[in-house]
Amino acid sequence: MATTGGAGRPEKRKAITRAATAVFGREGYVRASMDAIAAEAGVSKRTVYNHFADKETLFLSVALRNSAELADGIRELMAKHLDKVVDLRRGLVDFAVERAHTVLAAGDHGALGRAIRAEVANIPADVLEAWLEAGPVATRRDLAAHFEALAGRGLLTEADPELAAEQFTLLTFQGIAERSFWGAVPMAGAEVERTAERGVDAFLRLHGAPAAG
Amino acid sequence: MATTGGAGRPEKRKAITRAATAVFGREGYVRASMDAIAAEAGVSKRTVYNHFADKETLFLSVALRNSAELADGIRELMAKHLDKVVDLRRGLVDFAVERAHTVLAAGDHGALGRAIRAEVANIPADVLEAWLEAGPVATRRDLAAHFEALAGRGLLTEADPELAAEQFTLLTFQGIAERSFWGAVPMAGAEVERTAERGVDAFLRLHGAPAAG
DNA sequence: GTCTATACAGGGATAGAC
DNA sequence: GTCTATCCCTGTATAGAC
Secondary structure, three states: OOEOOOOOOHHHHHHHHHHHHHHHHHHOOOOOOHHHHHHHHOOOHHHHHHHEOOHHHHHHHHHHHHHHHHHHHHHHHHHHHHOOOOOHHHHHHHHHHHHHHHHHOOOHHHHHHHHHHHOHHHOOHHHHHHHHHHHHHHHHHHHHHHHHHHHHOOOEOOOOHHHHHHHHHHHHHHHHHHHOOOOOOOOOHHHHHHHHHHHHHHHHHHHEOOOOO | OOEOOOOOOHHHHHHHHHHHHHHHHHHHHHHOOHHHHHHHHOOOHHHHHHHEOOHHHHHHHHHHHHHHHHHHHHHHHHHHHHOOOOOHHHHHHHHHHHHHHHHHOOOHHHHHHHHHHHOHHHOOHHHHHHHHHHHHHHHHHHHHHHHHHHHHOOOEOOOOHHHHHHHHHHHHHHHHHHHOOOOOOOOOHHHHHHHHHHHHHHHHHHHEOOOOO
16 A cells, blocks of 8 residues: 555544545545545645555555445444344345445445446556455355355255355345445435345345245 | 537547547546547547537437447347247346346447446436436346246246346346446456356246246 | 645646637 | 647645644
8 A cells, every 4th residue: 555654643644534535435536636635634735645655545545444344344234133133034134224225325435435446447456356355255255154154053055155145245235236326326215125125035035945934 | 418519520420429438438537538539539629529519418428329229239139039039048148148248348338338337426317317218227128028028938937027127137247247347357258157147047046937947 | 743834846638719 | 620728636845833
């Protein structure tokens, strides 16, 4: 990431990363200006350049951090809804709904994801790989582990946890993400829920244990 | 769309739209310059402004045209693979593979779709709606109609053609689109085929007619 | 020694003028 | 078809302030 040393006060650095996340999310990489980020952070532009070598470095830095934070949040949702589940369908639907709201919220998180996807052709391959690994890939792996545990409890079939995680995401989340353009166009909460329910029903027909169906 | 009258020679206009599609697709809306578009079209910048009022008008115009052309291409693929199908699984897999290659090809088509998705927050609501209607929504409707016909022949269940079309697209296409970032990051042909096959298998377990399974 | 504030050089963009 | 007015952006430089 090549931040310019560890110089400067940490509180300023934190304000800059928060502001950069918001401005890049709102405007996208090209439209966002370093002036606007400095203003939103409440620091001078010189201070921004004291902490981050240039605009690209700042963008990639907050992108990576954001990806990891988002994966952490989703991991917590899995623990909350899938660890000690009694009603499997209910737990899966609740997880799907909260996940969609978390990722696509108009707040800081989802917006930056949009900016990254828009800019993906201009991101160095190794940074893109790190972003994927910290975010979507980690989430799929975590979800597969949970599904494997659920299979161990006889609630899902054992066959292929990775495939189950992939198809769960497709059926319960990807349609919402695509239709709302990753949160850029708001989607009614009721439609999110309806989509999650229909997705979970399809998922359970594919991967639910016959006994628990 | 507010093109500036019908002035100018049609051949020039065609060259401009073709060049704009390519440049916007390569660079994205913000990075693309009217100079580059004029150069790629082999006309003067004055000629570009003679046909299209400004940069935004040009972008939205080629976006709409592109959306409709892409939907036409997919419609042809449906006719080719699903109209007189004998081996249903084979037909669905071939359709899914060709569709993925068509949409995500590095050529003119898919690249502009990326630019539109990146810029969606800055597109007027009515134009975005028209773009959706001409493209993704039309494709889903066409696919649902084909699935209804296949149900009439006893190859799929009758239940809900719209839902079947939605889930077919999710299971056989959306994962490829997401992983390749709508064609920005190339994906091996073998992985496209493998993904399509696994998606079709899941789709048939959800919507295949029991007799034909 | 890090911050703020401001100004400035250099490049490139749109859109219009000649 | 070239040329230009006008604007905005990045990144640096130059002041002084806590």
